[in-house]
Amino acid sequence: SPSFWACDGRTTSDVAAHAGKPWPERVYLAMGGCEYTATRQDTGEAGSKCDRFLAAATEECAGLLEAQGVHAQRLDWHVEPGAAHSERDWRRRLPRALRWLLGERGPAA
Secondary structure (H helix, E strand, C coil), X not given: CCCCCHXXXXXXXXXXXXXXXXXXXXXXXXXXXXXXXXHCCCCCHHHHHHHHHHHHHHHHXXXXXXXXXXXXXXXXXXXXXXXXXXXHHHHHHHHHHHHHHHCCCCXXX
């Protein structure tokens, strides 16, 4: 769950400023489509606006990474519709993240 609202959105500008420097071999970005509203009482327009901001910031960050050469072979990102900022939803996404970051493993020799 990216924290794009921290430091007035500095995360996205830091990714943009990283151009020309090496990135890890693989990058994984994921978040729930209801990161804000599913875990708070604010389910009105302000909460929905926050959810949309976070999803757009995740997409923007992925685009910045792609523009810097971190293409689909090295980048896995997605916004899971309806998912919250919660351990339950992180647990559901964890296997995909681990497979992506660590690679598939064959049977033990």
